[in-house]
Amino acid sequence: MKLFFLGSAILLAASFGLPAQAQSESLEPVVDVADAINQTAKKSQLTIDSIADNMQERMQQYKQINKQIDGLRVYTRQLEKQIQNQNTEKSELSSSIDEVSVVERQITPLMLRMIDGLDAFVELDVPFLPEEREERVATLQDLMDRADVDVSEKFRRVMEAYQIEAEYGRTIEAYTGEMDVEGQVQDVDFLRIGRVALVYKTRDGASLGVWNQNAGAWQPLSDSYRNSVTEALRIARKQLAPDLLMLPLFTDSIVSATRAAGE
Structure with a gap:
């Protein structure tokens, strides 16, 4: 814009003191130069506007990325806490597994004694449903020898047999x-x-x-x-x-x- 005004000032100054035809001929190059300067200035302004828009867009992207980074930091801290808790649970589970192994070694003989006691009880009890009750005891004895059945399931079945026998007493x-x-x-x-x-x-x-x-x-x-x-x-x-x-x-x-x- 400064170049535009400078060109206009030169053009006006040159227009005074010259004949009209001479003035016209002498001013044509100046006008062309001023016009070229204006076109260049216009292009420069468009470039500046484009750069400004681009910078604004980049600034918005920068702010969004910063927000995402802040969110990821919060999420990462939360994950670190969860991982720490999981490691604690892992240690507790490992200890529990070790204890379960000890309990399994102790509970198996207990279940065998319970089955033997149930067998003796059925034999000495009032002889109702003899085949059904003897078969239930035999099934438990076979169950204890199976390796594909968990100890927890074996214990559940033994307790179930005891509950059935207890029900007989009040029905x-x-x-x-x-x-x-x-x-x-x-x-x-x-x-x-x-x-x-x-x-x-x-x-x-x-x-x-x-x-x-x-x-x-x-x-x-x-x-x-x-x-x-x-x-x-x-x-x-x-x-x-x-x-x-x-x-x-x-x-x-x-x-x-x-x-x-x-x-």
Whole structure:
């Protein structure tokens, strides 16, 4: 712009004191030079504007990159904390694994003793569901020899067997089976009330028997209990609501009454 004004001033100064034609001829080069200077100045200004815009854009990019760097620093610090916590957990897990190995060596003999105890208990207990209970114990014994089953699963199965046996003591159940009655194998209905009473009734209702735990043997049951046994069987099958029943209970060889709770 300064060049433009300088050219204009020279042009005006030269225009005074010369004839019109001479002035025109003498001013043409000056005008051309001024015009060239103006074009050059215009191009320079465009270049400057482009550089300024570019610098502004670069400045915005610089600010954005700085923000990203700040975010990455915060993220990196957070990751460092997580890595530190993971290393701590790793150390704790390593210690726990070592302790688990010790526990496994101790718990395996315990489970073997528990299975042996369960086997002895089933053998000495009231003889209800004998095949099912003996098979459960045999399955546990086979399970202990398997290498493809975790110790935790073995322990779970042992505890499950104990829980099942515990449930037997507070439930009433009716199931069918075979019984040697007077030298003849017959289909009978068994009635179990907890572990305090185990009674059978033949399908025709002609024979009743009760397990005498004190004697460790079956003994005939009086016909006077037939209706009570039949009603108790229906209660156990949830065909009747629970009710008070008279059933045999052996305690020191004395026959007493017990309640069919129907739980």
